[in-house]
Amino acid sequence: MRKNGMPITMLTAYDFPTGRACEIHDIDITLVGDSLAQVCLGYDSTTRLTLDEMIHHCRAVSRGSKSPFLVADMPFGSYYAGTDDTVRNAVRMVREGGIEGVKIEGGQEWLETVRKLTSIGIPVMAHVGLTPQRHTSLSGYRVQGKTAPAALEILQNALALQKAGAFSIVLEAIPRLLGMYITQQLDIPTIGIGAGAQTDGQVLVWDDVMSTWNGHKAKFVRQFGDVKGEVESGLREFTTAIRERSFPAELESYGMPEEEWTNFLALAEREGLGGAAEHHS
Numbered sequence: 307m308r309k310n311g312m313p314i315t316m317l318t319a320y321d322f323p324t325g326r327a328c329e330i331h332d333i334d335i336t337l338v339g340d341s342l343a344q345v346c347l348g349y350d351s352t353t354r355l356t357l358d359e360m361i362h363h364c365r366a367v368s369r370g371s372k373s374p375f376l377v378a379d380m381p382f383g384s385y386y387a388g389t390d391d392t393v394r395n396a397v398r399m400v401r402e403g404g405i406e407g408v409k410i411e412g413g414q415e416w417l418e419t420v421r422k423l424t425s426i427g428i429p430v431m432a433h434v435g436l437t438p439q440r441h442t443s444l445s446g447y448r449v450q451g452k453t454a455p456a457a458l459e460i461l462q463n464a465l466a467l468q469k470a471g472a473f474s475i476v477l478e479a480i481p482r483l484l485g486m487y488i489t490q491q492l493d494i495p496t497i498g499i500g501a502g503a504q505t506d507g508q509v510l511v512w513d514d515v516m517s518t519w520n521g522h523k524a525k526f527v528r529q530f531g532d533v534k535g536e537v538e539s540g541l542r543e544f545t546t547a548i549r550e551r552s553f554p555a556e557l558e559s560y561g562m563p564e565e566e567w568t569n570f571l572a573l574a575e576r577e578g579l580g581g582a583a584e585h586h587s
């Protein structure tokens with residue numbers, strides 16, 4: 307993939323229509339992010355998402371997103387119980403979910419896992435800096451690598467993950483200088499989210515880009531679309547039109563030959579049903 311060329315565009319998708327939109331509108335990498343826990347399923351943390359739930363959404367996205375490279379987050383708890391178990395879970399995501407690569411959060415502790423998945427043909431995207439699956443032990447969603455030792459540790463993790471075979475790496479919520487430095491040091495492409503403008507690509511969450519997410523807006527989010535505004539005005543007009551009976555119009559309903567209607571009324575009356583039709587208002 308690209309290094310120093312045109313930046314890589316990556317966007318999350320969670321279902322068939324959003325996957326389809328990534329394909330049609332020229333996204334390079336579609337990510338079935340575990341952020342789906344929060345933005346689609348209403349959980350308070352990505353740690354609540356199960357492997358089965360993730361696979362269900364991967365299946366929908368993969369039917370819509372054919373040409374972008376398709377990556378999915380391995381859910382919290384699906385890659386800790388030894389390499390064999392992790393491989394089994396990743397293989398399910400590929401075979402049942404139809405995805406092409408997996409993303410895992412963390413550093414040195416996953417080198418063996420990255421080597422194994424890569425060796426059996428499942429490309430691994432690494433993810434360092436702010437790792438949301440660990441928000442509890444990180445004491446919340448905080449910028450990472452702001453001190454010299456912390457920055458060094460992130461760089462060392464990134465280098466080790468590359469050496470273990472990761473094909474790309476997400477850098478989340480780190481100072482922009484560190485994002486630039488790590489990008490220069492690595493041969494594999496870096497994809498930033500809150501890592502400044504010098505990474506090889508950028509990723510954001512669909513609902514942040516489209517302004518449909520009602521929760522906290524991180525500093526790194528830019529809202530490019532106003533789907534929330536469209537939903538508001540669309541629903542206001544929908545309910546108003548129903549309540550004032552301007553919907554449906556005649557053209558939005560079905561007719562019947564006049565003669566059939568007359569015969570119907572006569573038939574109904576003969577059967578002793580309903581009486582005259584003037585009751586309807």
Ligand SMILES: Nc1nc(=O)c2c([nH]1)NC[C@@H]1CN(c3ccc(C(=O)N[C@@H](CCC(=O)O)C(=O)O)cc3)CN21
Pocket residue numbers: 340341344345352436438447448449479511513514519522523524525526
């Ligand atoms: N809608 C949404 N967007 C995301 O980017 C996202 C999710 N959900 N859910 C899963 C994780 C959680 N992520 C988050 C969540 C919060 C912050 C956040 O509030 N960051 C603070 C940093 C404050 C500081 O340390 O100074 C910020 O205000 O940017 C960052 C990433 C990224 N992912």
Ligand SMILES: CC(C)C(=O)C(=O)O
Pocket residue numbers: 318337338339340341342379476499509510511
């Ligand atoms: C924000 C991206 C990188 C992610 O991991 C997610 O959407 O879950």
Ligand SMILES: [Mg+2]
Pocket residue numbers: 339340341352379438
């Ligand atoms: Mg994620």
